[in-house]
Amino acid sequence: DQQVKQNSPSLSVQEGRISILNCDYTNSMFDYFLWYKKYPAEGPTFLISISSIKDKNEDGRFTVFLNKSAKHLSLHIVPSQPGDSAVYFCAASAKSGNQFYFGTGTSLTVIP
Amino acid sequence: GAVVSQHPSRVICKSGTSVKIECRSLDFQATTMFWYRQFPKQSLMLMATSNEGSKATYEQGVEKDKFLINHASLTLSTLTVTSAHPEDSSFYICSAAIRPSIGRAFFGQGTRLTVV
Numbered sequence: 001d002q003q004v005k006q007n008s009p010s011l012s013v014q015e016g017r018i019s020i021l022n023c024d025y026t027n028s029m030f031d032y033f034l035w036y037k038k039y040p041a042e043g044p045t046f047l048i049s050i051s052s053i054k055d056k057n058e059d060g061r062f063t064v065f066l067n068k069s070a071k072h073l074s075l076h077i078v079p080s081q082p083g084d085s086a087v088y089f090c091a092a093s094a095k096s097g098n099q100f101y102f103g104t105g106t107s108l109t110v111i112p
Numbered sequence: 113g114a115v116v117s118q119h120p121s122r123v124i125c126k127s128g129t130s131v132k133i134e135c136r137s138l139d140f141q142a143t144t145m146f147w148y149r150q151f152p153k154q155s156l157m158l159m160a161t162s163n164e165g166s167k168a169t170y171e172q173g174v175e176k177d178k179f180l181i182n183h184a185s186l187t188l189s190t191l192t193v194t195s196a197h198p199e200d201s202s203f204y205i206c207s208a209a210i211r212p213s214i215g216r217a218f219f220g221q222g223t224r225l226t227v228v
Contacts, residue, residue, distance in 0.1 A: 002155070004155075036219075041121075041203070041222065041224060042221055042222060043116075043118065043205050043207075043219035043220050043221045043222040044156070044205070044219045045219065046217075046218070046219075089155070089156065099146065099158060099161060100146075100158070100207075100217065101158070102148075102155045102156040102157075103155060104154060104155040105155060
């Protein structure tokens with residue numbers, strides 16, 4: 001049972017434009033969400049997080065939006081750069097611990 | 113930021129042999145470590161959670177006798193794939209976290225295991 005879903009397996013965006021990656025979850029107990037970036041044959045690296053008490057968190061070019069009622073979060077990257085090309089995973093965690101549930105990932109390609 | 117080192121990054125082994133993968137937290141004490149597995153074009157799947165000094169908790173469907181996890185110290189966890197088969201070929205990733213803070217876990221670089 002996939003509790004965290006990323007329905008778009010891939011996304012292509014022109015350099016300089018905005019990239020929007022989406023993530024949906026089903027478990028209402030999730031209260032902490034993260035986005036990770038992963039290059040091929042490497043481990044994921046942390047990008048940005050948001051807790052359920054907020055609806056937006058911004059860090060440089062990256063902004064995460066959380067819509068709790070819709071159980072939906074999104075990652076905005078603006079402006080997109082070719083180096084942003086990677087697979088992006090969203091992950092969710094419940095209060096009970098550090099265990100994360102990952103989405104299936106969205107492969108972002110930023111075209112120069 | 114915190115560093116988690118995973119070794120080896122790549123390993124090829126013969127069917128029936130065992131392979132050990134190490135995961136070390138280099139500059140912090142990780143009370144909890146997680147082991148994930150990723151199949152091509154699929155999500156990271158949690159295999160097990162280990163707390164220092166206690167037995168690992170395995171996710172449903174993960175054979176604990178096949179995937180032996182040892183978390184003997186606050187900086188080291190090992191995953192041993194016993195009697196490896198070609199279907200065990202995958203990308204294995206560990207992550208380490210510090211209790212009680214939730215949220216940010218630090219990931220190792222991953223290990224590409226190929227069983228021939």
